[in-house]
Amino acid sequence: MARVGGETHFGERTVPLEKKQGMVDGVFHSVARRYDLMNDLMSGGLHRAWKDALVIAVNPPHSDKPFALLDLAGGTGDVAFRVAAAGGAGTRVTVCDINAEMLRVGAERALERGLDDRVTFEQGNAEELSYPDRSFDCVTIAFGIRNVPRIDAALREAFRVLRIGGRFLCLEFSSVDVPGLDALYELYSFQVIPRIGEAVAGDREAYQYLVESIRKFPKPKAFARMMEAAGFRRAVFTPMTGGVVALHSGWKL
Ligand SMILES: C[S@@+](CC[C@H](N)C(=O)[O-])C[C@H]1O[C@@H](n2cnc3c(N)ncnc32)[C@H](O)[C@@H]1O
Numbered sequence: 001m002a003r004v005g006g007e008t009h010f011g012e013r014t015v016p017l018e019k020k021q022g023m024v025d026g027v028f029h030s031v032a033r034r035y036d037l038m039n040d041l042m043s044g045g046l047h048r049a050w051k052d053a054l055v056i057a058v059n060p061p062h063s064d065k066p067f068a069l070l071d072l073a074g075g076t077g078d079v080a081f082r083v084a085a086a087g088g089a090g091t092r093v094t095v096c097d098i099n100a101e102m103l104r105v106g107a108e109r110a111l112e113r114g115l116d117d118r119v120t121f122e123q124g125n126a127e128e129l130s131y132p133d134r135s136f137d138c139v140t141i142a143f144g145i146r147n148v149p150r151i152d153a154a155l156r157e158a159f160r161v162l163r164i165g166g167r168f169l170c171l172e173f174s175s176v177d178v179p180g181l182d183a184l185y186e187l188y189s190f191q192v193i194p195r196i197g198e199a200v201a202g203d204r205e206a207y208q209y210l211v212e213s214i215r216k217f218p219k220p221k222a223f224a225r226m227m228e229a230a231g232f233r234r235a236v237f238t239p240m241t242g243g244v245v246a247l248h249s250g251w252k253l
Contacts, residue, residue: 008149009216010209020149021125025099027206028075028147032101034201035076041196042207050245051079051142053238054171057249058138060087069093070136070161072126072154073144077106080119083140094136096124097144127153134163142171146217155230162252168232172223173214174239174246181242189214220246 006017015023031038039047060067060083067090071080074095083093097103103121110116124130126141127150139158148154158168176182189211197207218226220237223246227235232250239246 009213017149021098023209024147024149027203027209028099029101030203031197031201031206032076032099032105035102035105036078038197038201038207039078041200042193046241046244047143050171050240050247051082053240053247054079054140054142054169055082055086057167057169057247058083058086058140060091060138062088064089066090067092067138068136070131070139070158071095072139072141072158073097073147074121074140074142075099075102075106075144077109077119077121079140079142080106081109081113081115084115084118091118093119094131095119095121096126096129097121098123098125126157129157129161131161133160134166135161137163137166138169139166140169140171143173145170145172146213151218152226152230155227155232159231159252164252166252168227168248168250168252170223170227170248172246172248173217174220174237174243176243177239178242185244220248223248224250 007014008017008020010020010023058069065088067087069083071093074080074097077095080093080095084091095106100123103123107121110119126148139162145151145154162168176185193211194204194208198204224235224237227248227250233253235250237246237248
């Protein structure tokens with residue numbers, strides 16, 4: 001029987017579209033305190049290099065020129081802190097995330113680092129942003145878009161709040177395209193990551209979901225087409241680490 005709201009994936013499971021968000025929220029609520037440590041453990045520290053590439057692409061001005069970045073699904077603020085550190089005095093980052101627990105951890109860290117005047121944490125749904133049209137110079141989303149139930153709505157919203165001439169950058173797990181590495185990656189993802197999740201974050205299922213959601217995410221070319229459908233121009237992607245991750249870029253022109 002067809003469902004009114006349609007269906008989507010929660011990991012390997014097919015779930016009603018309107019149920020996915022609550023399930024995703026449960027995952028991140030459960031892992032918030034251990035989230036950053038888990039990123040280091042799962043990626044062997046590689047997530048730092050991937051995020052560095054994102055920050056280089058954001059290229060915040062080093063001067064006191066105003067620069068407003070919106071980091072969607074920004075969680076505990078890892079990308080935001082990196083951009084704030086790379087930019088000059090005029091750089092401001094708004095972290096928007098749906099999960100209050102992830103935001104709480106991030107806001108505590110901003111205070112500890114003395115960055116609370118430059119990085120703000122706001123609760124919001126990437127599918128329905130409360131910001132006015134054309135209010136940001138750049139919009140980023142790192143390892144967040146695959147968790148959003150309506151990806152097309154989130155892309156349209158990112159486009160709406162971006163100023164003309166602004167850039168959208170999305171870092172996301174992708175498709176491994178190196179023979180041999182693909183099998184190794186599959187083995188690591190499904191056998192090792194959920195075990196680390198159980199041992200360190202006390203939640204095997206949350207990490208089982210995270211690896212399954214990577215598999216279900218559209219291939220990078222298909223995602224580039226989704227970006228174009230939302231209005232972005234010059235939609236391109238750069239695979240990193242043999243395609244484990246891709247950095248997607250598009251412009252509002
Ligand atoms: C894997 S974490 C990424 C966090 C951060 N960007 C990073 O790279 O460390 C995914 C984040 O997406 C957030 N999220 C999921 N659905 C969302 C939605 N509809 N709107 C905004 N944030 C969402 C989760 O709460 C979580 O913090």
